[in-house]
Amino acid sequence: MNINGAAVWDMDDRMDAFVTACKQNGLRLTHQRLEIYRELMAAKDHPSAEMVYTRVRMRIPTISLDTVYRTLGSLEECNIIGRVGASTSSARFESNPLPHDHFICDGCGEIRDVFASELNREALARAVPEEYVVRSSHVELRGFCPACGQGGGRD
Ligand SMILES: [Zn+2]
Numbered sequence: 429m430n431i432n433g434a435a436v437w438d439m440d441d442r443m444d445a446f447v448t449a450c451k452q453n454g455l456r457l458t459h460q461r462l463e464i465y466r467e468l469m470a471a472k473d474h475p476s477a478e479m480v481y482t483r484v485r486m487r488i489p490t491i492s493l494d495t496v497y498r499t500l501g502s503l504e505e506c507n508i509i510g511r512v513g514a515s516t517s518s519a520r521f522e523s524n525p526l527p528h529d530h531f532i533c534d535g536c537g538e539i540r541d542v543f544a545s546e547l548n549r550e551a552l553a554r555a556v557p558e559e560y561v562v563r564s565s566h567v568e569l570r571g572f573c574p575a576c577g578q579g580g581g582r583d
């Protein structure tokens with residue numbers, strides 16, 4: 429896996445991994461659940477539940493926002509998908525399970541994947557008192573995307 433491992437990981441393989449993970453966690457493979465995951469896998473923008481709902485509804489007009497919320501919630505509980513930027517008002521989700529970090533634009537809320545191959549995650553984990561158990565690490569960089577301007581977006 430290289431620094432852009434996310435890009436080279438075949439979609440079919442990821443779908444297979446998803447099916448396996450659901451079985452292991454006792455989650456039924458419903459059509460809606462598969463479509464929600466497929467949409468999240470195709471998304472590059474770390475969509476919110478509302479954004480996933482809008483997209484999935486184009487193929488499944490009968491799906492409800494509540495179903496999307498509950499599905500994303502149970503997939504997150506099983507660590508099949510990840511939640512990004514819990515500090516923002518609305519939770520955003522992603523299906524990329526590879527270790528990576530995020531740049532978040534304070535202007536428009538864009539969330540961009542950052543693959544920091546030189547980040548020393550072991551050193552980072554060692555900074556936590558040893559009686560705590562570190563299960564994963566995530567660095568959140570904040571600032572402004574090109575569209576929002578350098579140092580722009582000031583109130
Ligand atoms: Zn922006």
Ligand SMILES: [Zn+2]
Binds near residue numbers: 522524528529530541
């Ligand atoms: Zn991400």
